[in-house]
Amino acid sequence: PVPANVYAASIDDILEEEEHYADQLKEYLFYAEALRAVCRKHELMQYDLEMAAQDLTSKKQQCEELATGTVRTFSLKGMTSKLFGQENPEQREAKIKVLEEQIQEGEEQLKSKNLEGRDFVKSAWADIERFKEQKNHDLKEALISYAVMQISMCKKGIQVWTNAKECFSKM
Secondary structure (H helix, E strand, O other): OOOHHHHHHHHHHHHHHHHHHHHHHHHHHHHHHHHHHHHHHHHHHHHHHHHHHHHHHHHHHHHHHHHHHOOOOOOOOOOHHHHHHOOOOHHHHHHHHHHHHHHHHHHHHHHHHHHHHHHOOOOHHHHHHHHHHHHHHHHHHHHHHHHHHHHHHHHHHHHHHHHHHHHHHHH
């Protein structure tokens, strides 16, 4: 038979065990924060990629405008060329050459950012999949252990109450 004072003393052990299971679950909160950070990094990389693409498009348009002499959008450059006249051919050729170099650099940068983004996603996805598998295993183990602990505690409680019932029935 389990005396009531042994049952009462086991409460501290139970609370300590519950704390352990709670700590295991808290680890997953930290993981969720890490996952958010990965998502934020991906968003920033995507933003950088979009800005690089936008910059490249803008430079290509500037180059085309210089080469053809037509300005498609309203801009300060367009207004100054209308007010003060066009640049001479040498100036225009020099600007076109600089823009073509910048376009080449921009295209390489865009390819690099695309590749970097793909590699990041592939690596992050592998980490997430590995975590999911580990999480399922860990949570299953923790919940089973918690259930076994609860069952054990309930059995002790039943034993205490059975003993108390016997004591009262003998009176």
